Amino acid sequence: MDRVSRQSRVAKLPPRERILDAAEELFSREGIKAVGVQAIADRAETTKMALYRHFATKDALVEEWLRIVAADYTAVFDRLEEEHPDEPRAQILGIARFIADGLPEISHRGCPFINSIAELPDRAHPARRLIEAHKANQMRRLTDLCARAGLSDPDEAAAEITFILEGAQVSTQNGSVEHAGERLMRIVEAVLERHSAPKGAR
Structure with a gap:
C-alpha cells in the first residue's frame, strides 16, 4: 500500500483501531520484542500518551x-x-x-x-x-x-x-x-x- 493510500485509510479509523492496526503490522513484521511503544504510536499517527489511554501497557x-x-x-x-x-x-x-x-x-x-x-x-x-x-x-x-x-x-x-x-x-x-x-x-x-x-x- 502506498503512503498516500495508507494515510487516507488510517485517517478514517478511530485512535484505538489505528493503534491496533499499527501493532498488528509491526508485531507481525518485526516481532513483539523488537517493536517499541513509540514505533507503534508513530505508525498509528498518534502519541504514546494517547496509546496509553487505550492500553495501560x-x-x-x-x-x-x-x-x-x-x-x-x-x-x-x-x-x-x-x-x-x-x-x-x-x-x-x-x-x-x-x-x-x-x-x-x-x-x-x-x-x-x-x-x-x-x-x-x-x-x-x-x-x-x-x-x-x-x-x-x-x-x-x-x-x-x-x-x-x-x-x-x-x-x-x-x-x-x-x-x-x-x-x-x-x-x-x-x-x-x-x-x-x-x-x-x-x-x-x-x-x-x-x-x-x-x-x-x-
Whole structure:
C-alpha cells in the first residue's frame, strides 16, 4: 500500500483501531520484542500518551492484538458450522482449506501464535495464556467434529490433524517443504479416511 493510500485509510479509523492496526503490522513484521511503544504510536499517527489511554501497557496491547487474531480463527469454525451444520467432515476439510489457503501469507510473516509463543516464554504472561486457551478450545472443537464425523478415535484424529495444520505452517515459514498447501489437504483427507475405515481394513 502506498503512503498516500495508507494515510487516507488510517485517517478514517478511530485512535484505538489505528493503534491496533499499527501493532498488528509491526508485531507481525518485526516481532513483539523488537517493536517499541513509540514505533507503534508513530505508525498509528498518534502519541504514546494517547496509546496509553487505550492500553495501560505494551503487554495489554499485545494481548488485545492476539485476542483479535484468535477471534478471526474462531470465526472460521463458526462460519463453517453455519455453512455445513450437519456435515462435520466438510467442516474439518474447510478448516484445513482455510489454513492451506493462508500459507502464502504465512511464508512472508509467519504464524502470529507461533511467533508470539517464541517471544513469550513466561507461561503466566496474559498473552501466552490467551494463546494456550485459544489452542485448547480449537482442539476441543476439532475433537468434537471428529466424533460427530464418526471417526474411530476422535482424540487421536484431532491430534493428527492439528499436527498437520501447525506443522504445515512452520514448514512454510521456514521454506522446507514445497507445495505445502496441496500436501496438507491430501494428508488431512488421508487421516479422515484412515479413521473412518473399519479396524480390520487399516
